[in-house]
Structure formats: C-alpha cells, structure tokens
Amino acid sequence: MTTESRRLPLPEVPSAEAFRAFFETVELPAALCDTRLHLLLCNNAFARFCFDHGLTVEQMMEGLADARVPEDGAACVVEVPLPQGGVVVMELARRGESVSVVGRRESELMRGQLVVVEQALLEQARTEGVLLDLGRSVAEAGSEEELVASVARGVKELFPGRSFCIRIIDARTGGLTSLYAEGRLKEGSREPLVLKRTAVEKMHLTAESIPAGKVVVAALVPLLFESSTGGVSAPLVASGQLYGVINLEYPSSLREEPDPMQDERVLVQLANQVAVAVKNAKLIDELTFVRKYLEELLEKANALILVANRDKKVVVFNQAISRLTGFSKEEVLGQDVFTLVPEDEHMRLASVLAAAMRGEAVPNFELRLRTRMGEARASFATSSALASQGEVEGVMAIGQDVTVVAQLEQRVIHAEKLASMGQLAASVAHEINNPMTAVVAYSESLLQRAMMMGSAGAADSEKLRKILESGQRILRFTRDLTSYARPAKDKVERVQLNALLDKAVGYCEHVVAQAKVKVERDYGELPPLHAVPANLEQVFVNLITNACHAMKPGGQVWLRTRREGREAVVWVKDTGSGIEPTNLSRIFEPFFTTKMEGNGTGLGLSIVQRIVEKHGGKLSVESELGQGTTFTVRLPLAD
Template sequence: MDTFVERRKANRRTHERRGTDDKPEDTKSESERRQSDRRRFERRESERKKMEEAMREHAQKRRVILEDIEEAYYEADINGRFVFVNNAMCNILGYAREELIGQKYWYLLDKPTAKTLYAAMDKSCKTNETVNLLDMEAIHKDGKKLISETSVSIVRDTEGTIIGFRGISRDVTKRRQMEAALKKNQEELIRKNKEIDENRKHIQHALEKLEKTHEELKTSQLKILQQEKMASIGQLAAGVAHELNNPMSFISSNLGTLDKYVRRLIGFIETQSEVIKSFKDASAARKINEKRKALKLDYVINDVNGMIRESLDGSERVKRIVKELNSFSRMDEEEYKEADINECIESAITIVWNELKYKSTLEKNYGKLPLTKCYAGQINQIFVNLLINAVNSITERGIITIKTWYQDGSIWMEVSDTGCGIPKENLVKIFEPFFTTKEVGKGTGLGLSITYEIVQRHKGEITVKSEVGKGTSFTVRIPVV
C-alpha cells in the first residue's frame, strides 16, 4: 500500500515536471529554464551512466567467457599497453597476468613482427574491419619463438572514439614445426627420389652399356669363330688344291700327249685307207672297209677329238678352280695391292658356281674398270656373300644379274636377283650381326654384316633396294685408289 502511494506521488511529481517542461520556452521564467536544463542534463548523465554500466557488465561477462577459451585473447589501450589478457595467453607466453598487464605489446615481438602488427592496427582503424595475420612471431618468456595466427580489430568507446585494440591468437608453433618438418621430409623425399631416378638412369645406362658390350663380345666371338671357320676352310681348300694340283698336272700333261698320239694314229689310219684304196685286190679293200664300218672308225675318229678337247677344257677348269682355292686360302694373308674388280667377281663366281647353276641364270654386264688398290680376297668375299644371298632368295629358278661400271672416281658393282625380296621392316636390319630370316641352323646372320665391314674398310658404301615378290638389288661403291 505504501509502495503504491509512493508510486502515485512519484508519478504526480513526474507529471508536474513534464508540465513545466512542456511549457513554451518564451513563457518560462529564468529559474524555470535553468531547472529544466538541469533536469535534462541529469537525465542524459543518468542514461550515459546506465549505458556505461551496461557496457561494463557486458565486457565483464565477455571477459569471463574469454577466460575459458583455448585461444589467446588480449586487449590493449591506445598506447599499446595490455589492459586485459586471458589465461590462454598467459599460458602460451609463460607470463603471469600481473607481468603482462600494463606491459607494451611490442616487448613480446621482434621488430619485423611489431611493424606488421602496427600496420594491421592502422589498417583496421582505416577500414573498421578485422585484420587477419598469419604466422606472427612472439617471444616466450624463456626466449623461445612462438608462431601464431592472429586477428586484430579496434576498440571504440560509446561515442565512437578509438580507445585501443583487441586481438585473438591461436598458437600454431607445433603445427608450423610439423609442417616445416613435413616440408623438409618431402624435400628430402623428393631429393631421394631424384637420387633414385638418377641412380636408376645410371644403372639403366650401365645395363645398356653392359648389354652392348655383351653383344659386341658375342659378335666378336662369333666373328672369331667365323674367321676360324674360314681359316679352316682355307686350310682345307689349300690342302684340296694341293692334292688336286699334282694329279691334275700329269692328267693335263697326259691329255696333251694323248692328243698328239691320237692325231698321229688318225693320220696313219687315213694314210692307210688311201693306200688300201690303191690296191688292185678289190676283195681285200672291201674287207677292210667293212671292218672300218663295223668298228665305226670314222665316228670314233671324230668323237675322240671332241672327247680329248672336252677333257682338256675340263682339266683347265679344274686348274682354274685349284687356283681360286689357293687364292681363297690366302685371303687373310693378302696384301693391299692393285687388282681388277671384274676378275675378283669372276673368282667369286667360280667358288659359288655349283650353288648358282641349278637355280639361276647368271647374266653379266661388266664395264671397263680401272685397276684399284684393294684386298682382292675380301672383294671376292663380298660377291660370294651377295651371290649366295641372291640364289637363296630364289625359290625355283630365277635370274641373277651382275653389273659393274666406273663413275665419278669410283667403281660401282651391282648384284640383282628376281627372288622373293626383303620386307620393308627388315631392310634397316639386314646389315646387323646375327640378323637372319633363315631357319635356325641354316644361317649365322653374319654374311651381310661381314660384307658391310669389308666395304667400310675400303671406304666405300653399300645400299639395298628391294620389293617383296619382285627381287632385291645390292649396290656397292668403292673409290678408286
């Protein structure tokens, strides 16, 4: 009841004040105006105090909340002195609250970081926005450097005047250390991977070199075997030539003597026949003529001359073969001297004629060639290899053509065949050692490789053209020396 009465009295007093205040200014007395101004000032001051109190209460509540967060929170005045720090900031920096309050913030920072923070506050003042800073460095009480992510904003009073700034920081030292360690490990891993790649390349290079060396060694071994084989064949050829040479000497001599004797006998028989025809005893002449016909002496006389000529030709051919065998057996011992290339080709044809005659028709088109210095036996070997290749490419019967000519200071030689031809993909490989399209055991794959080396030794070149189903043509050029 008393409260109600007091409330009504208060309301009446308020109404009376309002009634006085509501009077027009020109009707108020001086004292009334001063009283009205004082009441308005008191109301504004009361409202300001209430607002400040409310703000203090709000700030106090906010600080109570901020005490329990994990991030470091601080407030500083316009001079940069800390006016509030939470527990997290004290824990992170290692200081007691009393040590930080009133302390200027830049004592906890190095100069570059202090400048960065000052620039951030200046930016926040101009933009009235929060500024985020990454990797801010602070100094722990024990001197260790700390790394933090910080957000900075300005603090204003009720009238909007800047009175300081606030910030919230998260300690990322361990994370940055882990990131740095991870980056270092990644860089180390990248470096190791590069080393591994380099080592792998070196190993691969070494393996390729080793494989190449192995192939070269294999090639050398097989070439040595081939050379030994050729040497054995040469020794055999020399032996055969020697064994043939002795009997062929007296066979040729006897055939020559036999030819003379037969001519004498034929001459005697012819003279005898003329004498018998002059006899007056016709019956005796008739008997002799009948006997002559029965024995076919006329046919024998004609045939024996042909047989002797063929035998002499055969003996001459055997002599030629023996000569070529002797030449072949001395191929590795020959000198670098002048030779007739056409004669070298003829020598090669003699060696392989038994291979050629059954499957091919040989056509020769020799040009007029100057003499040139060369290893004649090796030139023979070139054509032995090319002719054997040519005849092996012919399945039933074909034509092998040999052509030589002189042009631009070089001797040109061409061996063509009408065989099966060489596939395009094999043309680039035919001069490689051991490359062969023959069945296993039927070829070493060294013939054309040796041919290529011999041509290179004579500072020449060898080329090939081929079309499957039509044939192949090898062209050799060696300079005249």
C-alpha cells in the same frame, strides 16, 4: 610483383627470448593469457602485484575466471575481489588469440607504461601467431614455389606496406633458384646477393660457404627497390650454409614511421625459420634425385635385375628381364618370385634365397626363367643381400641371358668348322691338282697324236677333247679354290674392278651351275681403284653366292658397274623372294641369319660390310618381297 621458383618444404618456430627479456624489465604488472584467460606467462612485477594484494598469481587468475573477454582489438576493465575486502582493478586487452592482463595503478607514468606494455604484448602475440601459421604452411608446402609463396604471405602480414624480396640460392653454386619480389625492383638488382658484413660475422659464415661471384659482402646493403628510403635484410643461414636472403625496404609512400631495429629482430627470426626449411627441402630434393637416378640405372641396365623382399615378393623387375620373359613390370611387381621359374627349379631357387637372406652372396648360378610363351630360358646371375640397419630386407639378383651366349658360342664353333673345312678343301684341291695335271697332259698328247696320224675316228677324237676340257676345268677350279682359301695379304694394289668381278664370278661357277641361274653383266668404264684384291674378291663372292641361294632355278643375277663422281658403284641384284622388312634392319648384324640350321653362320654380310668400310666405302641394301634384293657397293676411286 615478380615470382620465380623451383622446389622446397619447412617446419619450426623461433623462441621469444628477446621479448621475454624486455617483458621482465617493464615495471608494470603484466601477464599474457589465451582467450579462456589461462595464464601463458607473467613478469615479476605481476607476481609482486598479486602478493602486495594478498593473492598468489593462481588466485588472481581464478578471480579473473568469470570475467568477460573483450572482442578482438578491444579492451575492458575488470575488478577482482580481495580476501580482506575491496577490489583490485585489472585491464584486459585482446589481439587475435592472445589477451594481455595488466594491474592498474593510479599514475600517469604508470599509465603510459601500461600502454607500452599492452602494445608490446599484443604485437608480440601477433608476431608469434603469424610465425606459427607460417611454420604450419611451409611444412605442408609441396614445392619451392609453394614454400616461397607461404613465406611471402607471412612477410606481408608481419610487415604491412613494406617492399620485400625473397631470394633462394643453391648452397654449392650460388645460382638463383627462386625469387619473389613485392614492389618494383631496380634494373640489375636481382644478382648478385649483397650481405651485410656484420650479419655475416654474426652468423659465423666462412669464406668457403659464400659462393664467389654470386654473393658479395659489404658494409652496407644497397636498396633493391625504386623509391625506397631505407631497409633491413637477413641472410638465410642453416648449419653454416648460405641459402639466400630476405630484403625488407620502406617505400616513400609508407605512412607510419618504421622501426628498423624492431623489424630486423623479427626478420631475423623469420629468416632463421626459413633457412632451416630451405636446407631440409634441398636435402629432400637431393635424396629424391639420387633415388630416381639409381632407379633409372637399374631400370635401363643391360643386365637382368630382379629384387625380391623378405616375403619373396618381386619389388624390382627391370626392362632387360622384362624383354627376356615377355612379362611387363606391372604384371610381375608384387607377385611371388617363384612364379617366374618352372616348378622343377623351385627347390634350387629356395636354397639360393635362403642363403642370400642369411647375408651370403651366391655367385654364378644358372636358373631357367619362364617366358610369356611358356618356354624356360637359361639365365646366369649372382645374388646379394640388401641390408638396412643390420637386417636383411631382400635379395638382388643380377645376371644375363645365357641363351643368347650359348647360341653365339654354337655359331662361332660352326664358323670355325667351316673355316677348317675350307682349309681341308684347299688341301684336297692341291692333292687333286697333281694327278689331274697328268690327266690333262696325257689327254692333250693323245688328242694331238690322233689328229696328226688320223688314227682315231671322229667319235674318239671328241671323247679325248671332252676329257681334256674336263680336266682343264678341274685344274682351273682347284687353282681358284686354292688361291681363294690362301690367307690374304693386306697389300693395297691398283685394281681393275670389272676384271675382279669376273674373277669372283669364276669362283662362284659351281654355285651358279648348282642353283641353275644365270649371271648377266653390265659393266661401265671404270678407272682403277686402290684395294686389297683378295678382300674385294671375298665381298663379291659372298654377295653372288647369297644371290644364288635366294633364287629358284631360272633366276638371274645382274652385275652392274658405273662411275658416279669420285666413286665406283657396283650393284648386285637378284630375282629372289626378297627380305622381310623386320629382317632387313638386322641383315648386317653378326650371327644373324634366316637360313636353316647348318646352312649359314650369319657372319658373311657382317664381314662384307666391314671389308667395304675398311676400304673407305659404303654397303647398302634394298629389298621388296617378291621382287628381289639389290646390294649396292660404293668404293672410292684412285686419285
């Protein structure tokens, strides 16, 4: 035995029209009853038989009412009294829950017909009983595996001693989804499915409904099992779609002579029933898949999705809104939707729900939601009505957390303010530069004259020297600031990295002095690299500034460079307090910052990372609480 499966269910039992037609052609008076001798059906010969003996069919059955019903598989003779005297002899034979009743006539020919009728009645009753049981069992099947197993039990009971194979396919692709075989299959007989041409024509199957390459139509169906002497098959067809095939074959070890025509008639009845069940099961599977897919989309969507029914109970609460509020789905489902908003929002929410229940869409409204911590956070959403058969069943609200949007807007505004202040600072530096140039020139002239004429004392000369040095320092600072603030040109040049680092330190001279820290340098021999100098200066100014801000007075910043293969590596290390592990993974996110409000935008490291990657390099960070932080910049060297 071979079994394979995936999924399905089933109903419905076929009619016995073929048997009824045969039943009417029999000359013997015959009827079929249940085990209480209640009439189920009779032929015209039986009605004439009753009339010939002065009885109606109902009177004949009343005469049998007290008769003893034989045991299953046995038969007996019953005499029914006639109104005019005498008796009529009736033969009763039982098979399962069915009893055949035949009026006896004294003739060998009639006796032979009696046997044929009895056998036909009992066999038909047995077939219908099996099909009825099969209909019930497949209707209760919870999977394709269970359904195929139920069909296999029915085939065994209907066709004892036969080999058989049940194959279910996907109607669209023709791919095999289930296979059950009773007997030893030949090598390579699983696929493709072979259908008899006459059966295809009889079922009105079109070429479009037969998957190419997976199903073959032929005049004869090849035998699937080893040692088979013959067989029949029936395709599983419902609503013009092919769902599989059942093959029934006669092994050489079969004792009785098979009746292929009768077997095919019963097999077609069975196949029709199974095909409808498979179709229903496939539809159920597709609907289940679509429903689960839509539920998954709602659950995993980045938008906030909330659905409330007509009773204002929450029926959908997706992951995004669960993260926002801190409440789990299990806590919220089935609860009143008003529990999710502060009390002062109840009236506004009620008006939105009322409008949506009337079928009116309510776009662009803001609502504050409660969170697990009790704080109300702003939410932006639209709502729409869910309707079924013209009746509104609930309300769906889709939105986003505008709290985060508002924070991002504030940070962007702050970043723009800083950019404006940077431009203002550059303008101020330019204005300072002109008078300071005069201060430096005149102090230098005075100092030179004093030294040449010896008219100034040592103290005065020292004061003039300090004026000159301070003026030169201010000029250098304003020049560097103006240069740094000037929009960078994306012109790639050959850059000496060590010299560029020294320039960046110069830019940070004021920050270093204010933080009261020291900068230590350990430069290795580096060949030039191709880069936009102003952009790399921005990288190292940012890293050095961050290092200064992370330390207490007395700390140290180490700048170390080395060549590693085809890369120049720069380490910027500080002796600060380190970065929390939870923050380390977010350190390069735009707008993420651990500084106090107004002390940073959270954009610096994000920009630094983008610049490094634009140069074909990599930026990484390592940090340990209490031990400091090290940023590593790797840049490709020039060829």
